[in-house]
Amino acid sequence: MLQLSFIRDNKETTLAGLRKKHFANAEAVVDQVLALDQQRRDAQKELDEVLAQSNAKAKEIGALMKSGQKEAAEAAKAETAVLKSRSKELDELLTQAEQQLQAVLVTIPNLPHNSVPEGRSADDNEVVLEHGEKPTLHADAQPHWELIKKYDGLGGSMIDFELGVKITGAGFPVYRGRGARLQRALINFFLDEALDAGYFEIQPPIVVNEDSGFATGQLPDKEGQMYLINEEKFYLIPTAEVPITNIYRDTIVPEGQLPIRNAGYTPCFRREAGSWGAHVRGLNRLHQFDKVELVRIEKPENSYAALEEMSLHVQMLLQKLELPYRVLRLCGGDMGFTSALTYDMEVWSAAQQRWLEVSSVSNFETYQANRLKLRSKVDGKMQLLHTLNGSALALPRILASILENNQTPEGIRIPSVLVPYCGFEQLS
Structure with a gap:
């Protein structure tokens, strides 16, 4: 606010x-x-x-x-x-x-940083950099929603969307066999990299109350995108940002404890009302998905250096996964309600021939902290702190890109950095 x-x-x-x-x-x-x-x-x-x-x-x-x-x-x-x-x-x-x-x-969004470009939509976002070569696939290459049908070995898909519909509904897939092992490998890889970078691991609740939703800006802005548990007025979290940031609600952080760097893995839930079409097929858009989130609390004078550091951390993950990517600086009209500056990271999907967003890294400056009443006493003066968060990373489109970009006539090559986590080098 x-x-x-x-x-x-x-x-x-x-x-x-x-x-x-x-x-x-x-x-x-x-x-x-x-x-x-x-x-x-x-x-x-x-x-x-x-x-x-x-x-x-x-x-x-x-x-x-x-x-x-x-x-x-x-x-x-x-x-x-x-x-x-x-x-x-x-x-x-x-x-x-x-x-x-x-x-x-509470209806007024955060103000954009001076570096935010003008523009109304995603078409106006600024490409900051592009990294890696786009792979050229063989003639019979397929998108991930076809590939997943081939590589389980137990009579079913490694990611089963129809079974998810049976159990819950569309957008709630079931990961099976090597599909489940790849999911677990990515989660553990992302968490280990975050810990190596100096983040402190948190495993928070995946259900929050209204006060938590309000404090980080999901309520009242994104109320229609969140799953509500009516009896208790609880919400399933859209990201670990919400519960982890709310750890510090109504808190005066001693200056000596700054900066605070937390990382957490959670399932995430989004209704994605009104989403349809080919661009949401398969893993491209889900109602439930897994994500490792980074949350930082910084002194105001350090927050933009921290944002750049978070962006580099996400880029390092994509480089280790051998995925071609680009970094976008979002324009004013495409930014989130609470953000002052956002970088989006997109990976190239060779089979779909388009860019897929896999991470957003944002600085909220004092916007969330004002709602949270998150402060610190610096040089004898009480001041609001800056909060930041970023996906490092969201799994569905990462997994889709790994499957699509690494397919060959002989099978799908697993990035070498994941092999120690999943135990196999190739899906064949």
């Missing part, structure tokens, strides 16, 4: 950032925030004055009674009753203004 003091002191900067994100009715919303803020401040000022007058009257009444001036004391009591009535009105007005102000503030 944007800091009210920033909006108040930097109206034009706020409007420029919201326009870059193509936030509808930016000027009207900002004007509403400032009007409610002024109403709240005026009510608070008058309330303070009324309470001061009321306290003064109470002392006056005591003195009058002590000196035997009963009539004057009764008159002062009548004035006190009027002041108490007004203070009650002002207190209600103040509460109402604060509630209305919060309701509007």
Whole structure:
């Protein structure tokens, strides 16, 4: 959530950032925030004055009674009753203004960093770099949803979508045999690499409450994309970012504990309402998928260096998996609600002949920390910290690309870095 003091002191900067994100009715919303803020401040000022007058009257009444001036004391009591009535009105007005102000503030997205390019959609994202050679496949090469039918050896697919439909529904595949072993190999590889890079492993709950969803910005923005458990008003997590970041909700972090670097593996759940077509076939888009997530908490002056470090970490994983990839800097119109700057990493799918997003690495600056009330005392002054997170990595499209890009007439070669984890060099 944007800091009210920033909006108040930097109206034009706020409007420029919201326009870059193509936030509808930016000027009207900002004007509403400032009007409610002024109403709240005026009510608070008058309330303070009324309470001061009321306290003064109470002392006056005591003195009058002590000196035997009963009539004057009764008159002062009548004035006190009027002041108490007004203070009650002002207190209600103040509460109402604060509630209305919060309701509007939570609808405003984070402001983009200065380096974020202009643009409305994914077509306007900036290609920062491209790495690796796109493989040339043999004539009979197939997409992963066909390949998976060949390599289980137990009379079924190594990833069974139809069985997932039977058990749950579309978008909930069953991984079998070597498909399951490849999943486990990728998870362990990603976690080991994170630990080697200095991250601390967390295994969090995969169900969160409303406060957690609000604190990291999923609620109210992405409410329709999350699975809700109605009885408890709990949500299945869309990413480990939510529970891991919420470890630090309502926390003052000692300066000596910064930076904080956590990594966690979880299954993730997304409704992906309205998704259909060839681009979501197979592993391209699922309702349940596995992911290793990186979460960092940094001093503001260090957060953008940390973002670059996280981007390099993800790129290193892709290089070790021998996958051609590119890095995109997302434009204002394609960024997430809470992000100030996001890099997307995409791998090349040789069989599908298109780029597949496998990671987003984002800096939220103080946006989440303001909701979390996540602070640190630096040089005697309390300040909000910066939060960051990134996929390192999401498994479905990584697995799809490994299967597609490494297929040969003899079988599918497994990247050498995964062989110690899965125990086989080739699917044949």
